Amino acid sequence: MFIEPSQKFSTLVSPRITVMQGAVEVTDEDGVMLTTVLGSCIAACLYDPVAKVGGMNHFLLAEPEHREGQPATFDEHFGLYLMELLVNRMMQAGAIKSRMRAHIYGGANIHKAMRAIGSVNAAFAERFLNAEAIMLSHRDVGGDCARRVDFLAAQGKARCRHVVQSAAPPPTPVRSSRPESVGDVEFF
């Protein structure tokens, strides 16, 4: 579900939340816009049209590098964790996985001299959605341009604009503000 360019997208909304690298935001509030700027990073936007819940994440790398003989470790900057976090936060807010629709944005290969991190990230996001049986309804990935994504989460309306390369964020992970209550444990 997309707003046509002729519509006044930005004037329809009030609060705007910037989704930084390593972060996940989920909302069911009408008019709340989740926004981010992407280079090689990926932002996945999920939406449940019945629960009217939407969310966005923003990750820098797909999965931890696995070295032979060493156990893999991860943190919240990796897509594997942030995709799972997004799906679970959506479900906690009342969404049902089988109803979710996804858009993915980003995955540009900004620096030609570097390996194609953007392509790896985009392929990972699609693999994840496929494995979790979440319908990918739109993708705008690849190329060599940065993107700005605005997502009216509770309405499932997204807009993606390609922007000049200098506007892309530096590839430095920002630690997510994980709430203290995440993963609470209760013993019986």
Next chain:
Amino acid sequence: MMETTRILTVDDSHSMRALLRMTLSGNGYEVVEAEDGLAALDWLESNEVDLIITDINMPRMDGFGLIERLRGEQRRHVDRPILVLTTESSEDKKARARRAGATGWIVKPFDPEKLIAAVRRVAH
């Protein structure tokens, strides 16, 4: 030499199993995976485990069914600790898990440090 603690993770989400595997194996635990309660029961028929971490909502056999079977008919694993790992947060479901014989309840998405602390507390 100490034996490695073996943990069975039961979840229909491939990515959640991958996250659990990375977290647990990164902390020295041996990890075995099952995609639902029925697959877990099948595996437990002929294998030993030190701890079970299970989701609730799964196809074929959910987490409640698994716990009830392990605490009921399949008595061989009656003393094994079982941690529930779920997005569910209702008190009713938590009470049902407690009655069925679960050892603890962890809310998804899990925090790696809290998970490992819980595992250390219950795994023998």
